[in-house]
Amino acid sequence: TQLLEQSPQFLSIQEGENLTVYCNSSSVFSSLQWYRQEPGEGPVLLVTVVTGGEVKKLKRLTFQFGDARKDSSLHITAAQPGDTGLYLCAGGGTGTASKLTFGTGTRLQVTL
């Protein structure tokens, strides 16, 4: 069974601070997605990484896929209250009917 562990589980920071969320597994994934979810809504896809060592930037968010495709990180620079939410990583298997294995989630709260 593939498992994805996220750390930390909870993070409360002030506006302007930087943070990093980690997503780790002992399994290899063909792709890795990051989602953000707000209370009472469905998760929204932020990014997909597919190549080991790949780095993608989305404004103040930087996503990295580990060289061995077993782990990933999300770094937020100068966090804002609008970044508040539940961050979920998800690892993809192979094939067209592949399923996603979701991480345990990191709840981020950014205060003024």
Added chain:
Amino acid sequence: SQTIHQWPATLVQPVGSPLSLECTVEGTSNPNLYWYRQAAGRGLQLLFYSVGIGQISSEVPQNLSASRPQDRQFILSSKKLLLSDSGFYLCAWSRGTPNVNEQFFGPGTRLTVL
């Protein structure tokens, strides 16, 4: 563009009553479809997925069942609800692109079983 709908948005049902949650996708054809359940503030548990009409794979044996009567319609059902069925139910779709399973989620249904 593609959109995904779920209804109802919220539902309160007594123990032992039946359940039917519906999910429909617009703007794409032959999507992969998924049902998830999410405990409060936690990750997602895959319940069922489907790669085509009438094709259902169950991930977790339980009190629920799923059906796909049309290409872009996915239904989650139960004959008799249990207290443990309470939760946030999410439907998702993907294009089935090999090795890149990007999924797009609906707004969810909050189910409370009393």
